[in-house]
Amino acid sequence: MDLANNPYTPGAGKPPPALVGRDEQIQEGRVVIARTERGRAADAPILYGLRGVGKTVLLKALQAQASDAGWLTIEIEGKQEGAEQTLTRQRLARGLVASARSVTPRAKSSPKRG
Numbered sequence: 001m002d003l004a005n006n007p008y009t010p011g012a013g014k015p016p017p018a019l020v021g022r023d024e025q026i027q028e029g030r031v032v033i034a035r036t037e038r039g040r041a042a043d044a045p046i047l048y049g050l051r052g053v054g055k056t057v058l059l060k061a062l063q064a065q066a067s068d069a070g071w072l073t074i075e076i077e078g079k080q081e082g083a084e085q086t087l088t089r090q091r092l093a094r095g096l097v098a099s100a101r102s103v104t105p106r107a108k109s110s111p112k113r114g
């Protein structure tokens with residue numbers, strides 16, 4: 001088998017050589033970005049489906065789309081139940097701060113007096 005040219009890319013979240021059959025979702029992503037940038041309401045996409053159907057890969061494609069449009073994006077995993085909810089919020093907050101820092105130049109420390 002020609003391993004160098006084998007298009008099969010097994011592995012969680014590993015992007016395939018061609019994102020087959022996702023044109024509709026990619027187009028929906030474009031609409032969400034365009035509407036939001038115009039200050040219009042847009043439904044946040046929620047991806048669900050059977051194990052291994054391609055949720056993570058599609059999510060990454062949507063993330064790249066948003067990043068290319070100049071949006072800050074962050075990647076977190078979390079659960080809604082009990083104490084996990086607090087942890088998820090903390091991860092979200094930390095991710096947002098880190099992402100914002102990556103595009104905002106740090107304030108210079110004020111010169112020492114005296």
Ligand SMILES: Nc1ncnc2c1ncn2[C@@H]1O[C@H](COP(=O)(O)OP(=O)(O)OP(=O)(O)O)[C@@H](O)[C@H]1O
Nearest residue numbers: 009010011012013016020051052053054055056057
């Ligand atoms: N649109 C696509 N066309 C071709 N291959 C794809 C596509 N989407 C995903 N794959 C391939 O399918 C495999 C599983 O993709 P992915 O990890 O995104 O699935 P998942 O739904 O997130 O799985 P899980 O439910 O385990 O989290 C990967 O090897 C990936 O390269």
Ligand SMILES: [Mg+2]
Nearest residue numbers: 012013055056
């Ligand atoms: Mg996944």
